[in-house]
Structure formats: C-alpha cells, structure tokens
Amino acid sequence: MAQTIHLAQAAIVSGAAAGIKVEEIVLGGVTIGQLTLEGTTLEIASASAALQAVRVVIHLDFSFDWWINLGFWSDSGSASLGSLSFALDLGNVAIPSLGNIPLSVPNIAIANLSAVVAPVAAADLGGGTFTALTAANVDLPKSGFTLAGFAVGGVTVANVEVPQAAAAVVSIQDFHPNGNLVLPRASLGPLQIPSVTTADVQTTAAIGFNGNAGQQGLGLSLSAFGGTFGVTPTVYVSIGALELQGVSLSGSVAKAILDTIGVPVELRGINLSSIDIGQITAANITF
16 A cells, blocks of 8 residues: 655755756746836937939019009009919039937837847856745655555654755756746946947938928009019929938937846756755654
C-alpha cells in the first residue's frame, strides 16, 4: 500500500547559497501601456534650400465707386472695370541656408507599445540568502511510496526540529511563472537627441498658395461729380518642388515615462551550489 508523508507546516528559519547561476533568462514580448514624452524640443536646420519651377501670377481687379450731387438730386454706385492678369516665371530659386528652427512639443503620449527583448544568457548572480521560508500542507511524495516487507500505519509526530542541513547542488531545469512581471511605472530623463544629418528632402507634390491685399484707391472730384478708382491685387504662387539639402535634426526630451510594463519571464537552467540551511521546524507530521 502506497504511503505519503503529510506535513501540516514546515518552516526554515534561514539559509544561504554560495553560488546562484541561471543559464538563460527568457523575456517574452514586453508590453507598455503608455509612453509619455514630456518637454520635447527639436531643432531643424538645413544647409541650403531650393525652390524649383516657381511661378507667380498677379491678378488685378479694377472698380470705380462714383457719386453725383446736383443739389436737388444725388446718387452713387459702384461699377466693375474688369481685371488684368499677368504671370512671372521665376524658374529655380536658391535659398542660401535655413538656421535652427526650434520646435517645442509639450507632451507626446503613445499607447499600447510592444517590444522584443533578447534572452539573457549565463547570468551569474553570485551567492544569496533567504529567511523565513514557510510551506503548508506538504505531501511527500505526491503519489506515495511503498517499502517491501515493511508496513507503517497511523503514525503522527507532533513536532520535529532539525538544527542544520546542507545540500551540495540544487538544480531546476525550467521555471516559468504563470503571471507576468509587471512594473507599474518607469521614467528616464533627461534625454539628449544627438544631431543627425539626413539625406536631401524633397516634396513629392507641387506647392501652391495665394495672398490678397486690401483695395488701393485713387480719388477723383469734379465739383458735383466724383469717385474713386480702386484696384484689388491677388497673387497666386506655385512651386513645383521644395528641396532641402544637408538637413540636420537634434533635440532633447525632459522625461520619458513608461506606464504599466508587462514582461513574461522564464528562467532556464537554475543551479544553486553549496547550500546551507538553518534550523528546520516541521509540525504535525502524519503518514
């Protein structure tokens, strides 16, 4: 008949291991709930810039606002005198340089990030100690044991104390916790972004914009009749492409905050050597 030894409670006061080595620490996919960048500043500079195929169209709208006053009768009105447009083809326009253009971004928040971390191989943790190790309701062994020609039944030991114990080597092939290692928050900073020079930057589509000026007028008065000749200019500018050469980018981040960091952890090949275990106390041993 198979027997098991049941320990209601076992306690080890303290212990130490001279050497603790882990062959491999495998970190799974790291998840980050949110990354927040505070106090981000960037500076953009360009050695030279060029505007290609620059074309300017000037459009003029003419009008006449008139009035008439004959004493016994008066009137006024406005009449359009038509418009005039003409174009100027400026070709390619070179801009010598663009100095540092500062950009200030107060906060940047990025949610639901993930990362992959390579395993840590051959981690040597040196020695280590532990205190107050307690185990409750321990069955040894789980499936029971038998001794041929020897039978024991209904034995109870109230209390056992072992002053000291030792083990040469304890090894664990694989240890995989069910839960992830979760860090509530981590922060870095300040961070300095080194100056980086990029390749030439060129727009992929034409650039167009227009500008309007207020109406300009020339007054005319002939006693009982008068008016104002007015002209309203509008400028249309089109640029075939904008090219920046020798672009450099630099900046800094005051603080980077990582919230809710989850890391699945798996330890492989755990070896503990020269283990000294202090006093062991076991209560209510039955088998």
